[in-house]
Amino acid sequence: xxxxxxxAALRTWGLTADDRSLWVVCRPEPSRWHVARVRSDLPQxxxxxxxxxxxxxxxxxxGGLSLGALERLWAAADQATVYxxxxxxxxxxxxxxxxxxxxxxxxxxxxLLADLAVVADSIQGALDAA
Numbered sequence: 001x002x003x004x005x006x007x008a009a010l011r012t013w014g015l016t017a018d019d020r021s022l023w024v025v026c027r028p029e030p031s032r033w034h035v036a037r038v039r040s041d042l043p044q045x046x047x048x049x050x051x052x053x054x055x056x057x058x059x060x061x062x063g064g065l066s067l068g069a070l071e072r073l074w075a076a077a078d079q080a081t082v083y084x085x086x087x088x089x090x091x092x093x094x095x096x097x098x099x100x101x102x103x104x105x106x107x108x109x110x111x112l113l114a115d116l117a118v119v120a121d122s123i124q125g126a127l128d129a130a
Contacts, residue, residue, distance in 0.1 A: 009033045022071075024064045028056060036064035040072060076129050083126035087119045094119075 006025050007017050013035070017023060022038035034057050043061060046052055053061070094115050101108050 006035070009035060022067070024060050024067065026056065026060055034060045036060040038064045038067045038071065040065070040068040079129035080126040083122045083129060087122040087126070090115055090119050090122070 006023060009025070010017050010023070015035075024036045024038060026034040028034065034054070036057070042065070051058075094112060097108075097112065104112075
């Protein structure tokens with residue numbers, strides 16, 4: 001199944017796929033499609049409270065909701081990773097500077113403490129992002 005097949009199927013239902021939208025698609029038969037958007041918000045209940053969606057369609061909806069929930073977690077994890085990688089790089093620079101120092105002067109100590117404060121802020125940022 002190609003991206004153009006999915007886009008054509010969505011157009012038949014009056015939907016469009018843009019670069020930011022993700023879809024879960026299943027084609028159980030050549031003439032039948034099941035399509036669900038990856039999302040974090042719940043779909044609207046069926047009109048008049050009568051469920052008309054097939055079990056396959058409901059399974060696809062659940063898959064789309066699960067992926068949507070995971071997408072938020074991945075975004076938070078990505079942000080936390082950025083903070084932690086920055087902290088690690090700064091700690092490595094601090095260790096290298098300490099190795100090269102000939103005595104811990106007041107100036108060197110002040111620079112080291114300032115760098116460690118930045119590391120602490122970055123770790124706090126990672127915790128806040130998670």
